[in-house]
Amino acid sequence: EAAVTQSPRSKVAVTGGKVTLSCHQTNNHDYMYWYRQDTGHGLRLIHYSYVADSTEKGDIPDGYKASRPSQENFSLILELASLSQTAVYFCASSDTGQGPEVFFGKGTRLTVV
Amino acid sequence: QQQVRQSPQSLTVWEGETAILNCSYENSAFDYFPWYQQFPGEGPALLISILSVSNKKEDGRFTIFFNKREKKLSLHIADSQPGDSATYFCAASPNRIFFGDGTQLVVKP
Numbered sequence: 001e002a003a004v005t006q007s008p009r010s011k012v013a014v015t016g017g018k019v020t021l022s023c024h025q026t027n028n029h030d031y032m033y034w035y036r037q038d039t040g041h042g043l044r045l046i047h048y049s050y051v052a053d054s055t056e057k058g059d060i061p062d063g064y065k066a067s068r069p070s071q072e073n074f075s076l077i078l079e080l081a082s083l084s085q086t087a088v089y090f091c092a093s094s095d096t097g098q099g100p101e102v103f104f105g106k107g108t109r110l111t112v113v
Numbered sequence: 114q115q116q117v118r119q120s121p122q123s124l125t126v127w128e129g130e131t132a133i134l135n136c137s138y139e140n141s142a143f144d145y146f147p148w149y150q151q152f153p154g155e156g157p158a159l160l161i162s163i164l165s166v167s168n169k170k171e172d173g174r175f176t177i178f179f180n181k182r183e184k185k186l187s188l189h190i191a192d193s194q195p196g197d198s199a200t201y202f203c204a205a206s207p208n209r210i211f212f213g214d215g216t217q218l219v220v221k222p
Binding site for chain 2: 102
């Protein structure tokens with residue numbers, strides 16, 4: 001069973017503070033992704049990576065940085081958290097570029113106050 | 114711009130009925146259409162998928178109907194069960210995947 005583990009599962013951050021969301025996969029997949037989900041909306045791609053030490057911008061990268069230090073680990077960094085970044089964040093992995101199956105973690109609920 | 118559109122935003126059916134979830138897309142290059150199911154507190158998980166060379170895909174109670182000419186597809190959930198209550202995302206991909214905003218399905222017993 002493919003496994004994508006996110007930590008923490010929930011976090012409250014202060015506006016202007018730094019937040020790091022972590023993701024670990026045991027699927028041996030090359031591709032990893034960070035998505036954001038807001039109430040009533042689908043999944044929007046923030047950053048993705050197809051190889052260690054390299055990241056690519058997704059559709060909504062502003063205000064976010066990503067880091068892929070190894071094949072298994074992929075982090076999302078909010079250098080200056082803002083209220084508008086309150087959302088649920090999902091990490092995912094796949095063995096090809098978005099197909100045939102993307103495996104998601106359980107999500108991190110981030111609240112910025 | 115929204116690449117994949119879903120309707121309705123929410124749907125309530127009674128147990129045993131067929132739930133029909135709709136999806137449309139704009140990009141003719143899309144050739145792979147997965148549907149993901151998401152339960153509260155969980156990440157989405159692949160439910161069923163179809164390639165654009167097919168017009169129908171069945172997996173148990175779940176069936177995708179695909180109309181390439183009209184760029185529309187639908188997910189039919191037959192004999193709906195309360196356990197099917199979840200959010201369903203239609204997605205489309207040529208190489209990267211685009212998700213719709215989801216349909217929240219509630220199945221009442």
